[in-house]
Amino acid sequence: MFKDLDPLLHSQLRLGVMSILISVEQAEFTFLKEKTNATAGNLSVQLDKLSEAGYIKIEKSFRGKKPLTSCKITKGGVKAFEEYVNSLKSYIKK
Amino acid sequence: MEKSVEKGMEPNQSLELIAAMIYQAKGNFKHNAIHFLLWGWVVLIGNVGMYFLIQQGVKAPYMIWLITLPAAALSAYFGYRQGKQSRVRTHLDTIYMWLWISYGMVIFTLLFFGHTINYQINPVILLFSSVPTFISGITIRFKPLVIGGILFWISSIICFSLSLEIQLLLSAFAIICGYLIPGYLLRAKKDN
Incomplete structure (x- = not known):
């Protein structure tokens, strides 16, 4: 039914993550996990998929001794998100 | 959410999800109250202190403004620590x-070169202060800061026609309205 919708974005968790990242400059893994109610494992897998598609950039660093993962949306990600929203609009108009 | 990860969504559901997530990512500006309180007190002490030093006939009453140097360092430290701690x-x-950083640069430039214009900088500082205070109030939708920004502007207009000593007292009043009251209200909001 929704052929034009980017399958990578047409999934609750990935769309949730992209919606957060489009409205902020960067967000930490723990923030995304809390806001999306996802498990760490699942979120990690979905973030990798978005990163492989070039939609987001994942940066790993350390805060003290704790590992820190933060994510940023890329230009390609913004474009994909906008196209997804435009496709949604056209479906709703139908 | 993870249970329905690969489940197809209706367009309306997608839009609702996008709206809900964007709402979740709204900024939290309440932690900035510390900067308003710090600068509110420092500038209040500076203005009132300089007024009394002039009354006492002290030779270099403007030296009291050196308290802004440790305040700037402290403010930078708070900002750095907040940046490190915030997850988004x-x-x-x-x-x-x-x-606020550019405002700080402008004010320090004015203080540094103030001697070239005989330190007639109080109205100008008030005028400059109205901009970031007002804009901050608008962006974080916090009325006390909007009102504070407007009061800075009105105070600057009055200040242009006052003597230096009275300018100091008016500046002290403006800083109470522009920084201290909004700062305490912002902090109280955080505690709720």
Whole structure:
């Protein structure tokens, strides 16, 4: 039914993550996990998929001794998100 | 959410999800209250202190403004620590940060070169202060700061026609309305 919708974005968790990242400059893994109610494992897998598609950039660093993962949306990600929203609009108009 | 990860969504559901997530990522500016309180007190002490030093006939009453140097260092430290601790940085956070840093640069430039214009800088400082205070109030939707910004502007207009000593007292009043009251209200909001 929704052929034009980017399958990578047409999934609750990935769309949730992209919606957060489009409205902020960067967000930490723990923030995304809390806001999306996802498990760490699942979120990690979905973030990798978005990163492989070039939609987001994942940066790993350390805060003290704790590992820190933060994510940023890329230009390609913004474009994909906008196209997804435009496709949604056209479906709703139908 | 993870249970229905690969489940197809209706367009309306997608839009609702996008709206809900964007709402979740709204910035939190309440932690900035510390900067308003710090600068509110420092500038209040500076103005009232300089007024009394002039009354006492002290030779270099403007030396009291040296208290802004440790305050700037402390403010930078608070900002750095907040940046490290916050798990998310919004676009507004960035605008807010640079707005205040550039304001700080402008004010320090004025203080540094104030001697070339005989230190007639009080009205100008008040005028400059109205901009970031007002804009911050608008961006974080916090009325006391909006009112504070407007009061800075009105105070600057009055200040232009006052003597230096009275300017100091008016500046002290403006800083109470522009920084201290909004700062305490912002902090109280955080505690709720």
